[in-house]
Amino acid sequence: MKINDEEMKSRIRELRGKSNAVILAHNYQLAEAQEVADFVGDSLQLSIEASKTDADVILFCGVRFMAETAYILSPDKMVLLPSLRSGCPMADMAEPEELAALKSEHPEAIVVAYVNTSAEIKALSDICVTSSNAVAIVRSIPAEKEIIFVPDRNLGAYVARETGRKLVLWDGFCPTHLRISADDIKLARRLHSEAKVIVHPESTLDVIDLADEVLSTGGMLKFAGKTDADEIVVATEIGMLFRLCAENPDKRFYPATEQAVCPNMKHNRLEDILEALERMRHSITVPENIRGKALTAIERMLDFQ
């Protein structure tokens, strides 16, 4: 028998309590997933939450690398990803064999991995970063050290420019942020001349150059909460608009483009979340030999905060 959304939500809450589960959701997730979550945040905030929870089960409404990161930090918990279709094309652009080959060309280099990578790539890296701490972490690496930055060439280019460091950049990118163009921002500025423009650093540099602020998704929420501006143009995945609008009902938010949709972030529907809790599926794990090394890279990032 098919049940409606409200019934599904109350069943999810009931099962969450029975199985001592916590539901974590990324800011790009569907509104329905954010509504049943205990905590909604950016990649860094979600990693911190996953590392400190005392729940037995972490149900992760996000993409696979986020659930893997949660497992790496909390291997004694069951980590569930409601839909196995939730991958990240940018994370898939970095293969361990290719990174190993690049490392052998730069044997002295520090490898800085964006968290949007597989556990295998993290295990080959020295330290992880997210969009909210990449600049500060790269800045903290001694100036004489060579740095390989994997996999986002756009975040990497931005970090290189902000820090004045020359980075060996991987050629990966986020297909969703690639859909946001400088022309989109110019048009949005013409249409909303009073608006502030906030841009995610997975965007290309020509888009970043037109921003008032370059921010992680968590940074965008903080900025929206404290700015005097009544109107904000948002250059990132459009799922971001849900929380921005919900938390700031007196402000107006405009997506830089409606095309910036990450289909991978939209697979965790209420049906999937309910089924995940009913059947305790799909459990995400990482082999112990990889987890240990990946944990070192993630913990170095968390210790940096």
Ligand code: 13P
């Ligand atoms: P943040 O939420 O850390 O800004 O990252 C965005 C992202 O690409 C998640 O896939």
Ligand code: SF4
């Ligand atoms: Fe990956 Fe980009 Fe989607 Fe984030 S928005 S999950 S980086 S494809």
